[in-house]
Amino acid sequence: MxxxxxxxxxxxxxxxxxxxNNAVASESLKKLSVSIPFPNLAILNSKEKLFIFDFEKNSTxxxxxxxxxxxxxxxxxxxxxxxxxxxLKLKKHNIEVLxxxxxxxxxxxxxxxxxxxxxxDLNHFFDKDMKIYKALKLKGIPTTIIINKKGSVxxxxxxxxxxxxxxVVKNIINLLN
Numbered sequence: 795m796x797x798x799x800x801x802x803x804x805x806x807x808x809x810x811x812x813x814x815n816n817a818v819a820s821e822s823l824k825k826l827s828v829s830i831p832f833p834n835l836a837i838l839n840s841k842e843k844l845f846i847f848d849f850e851k852n853s854t855x856x857x858x859x860x861x862x863x864x865x866x867x868x869x870x871x872x873x874x875x876x877x878x879x880x881x882l883k884l885k886k887h888n889i890e891v892l893x894x895x896x897x898x899x900x901x902x903x904x905x906x907x908x909x910x911x912x913x914x915d916l917n918h919f920f921d922k923d924m925k926i927y928k929a930l931k932l933k934g935i936p937t938t939i940i941i942n943k944k945g946s947v948x949x950x951x952x953x954x955x956x957x958x959x960x961x962v963v964k965n966i967i968n969l970l971n
Contacts, residue, residue, distance in 0.1 A: 879958030
């Protein structure tokens with residue numbers, strides 16, 4: 795193969811990467827065609843106590859944004875401050891932003907990581923065995939799901955997103971109404 799063909803292939807590959815990143819950034823949240831019930835499985839809260847989400851019984855919120863992440867995930871680290879901004883913007887709409895870590899590190903280390911990366915104001919949960927992650931059949935991280943007040947997943951976004959942007963906030967509110 796000559797050098798010209800190799801250079802064209804490299805250029806095409808780089809353009810593909812460039813445009814795929816822009817597509818993720820401009821993608822909007824979409825409603826699932828069929829909502830999925832959130833699994834009724836125990837994980838740990840930030841006080842290292844077992845916790846089971848029971849949205850329908852114990853919730854006063856209109857909905858939830860739950861982000862799955864890990865300390866070793868570079869895109870996760872990048873979007874943590876945006877999730878805090880999103881939480882501030884959604885509070886007046888009675889929608890809460892939570893995180894669920896699938897990391898194996900101890901919880902104190904993870905909480906320190908969250909504090910140092912702009913996400914200390916969120917409620918954090920820890921799924922070291924990935925029970926909820928697997929039950930929802932998630933594929934990668936970061937993945938963020940939107941849950942209505944009945945405890946059904948109504949939207950899922952795989953990858954990073956600018957969570958604090960006005961259009962994203964509006965999209966979440968519309969998904970939950």
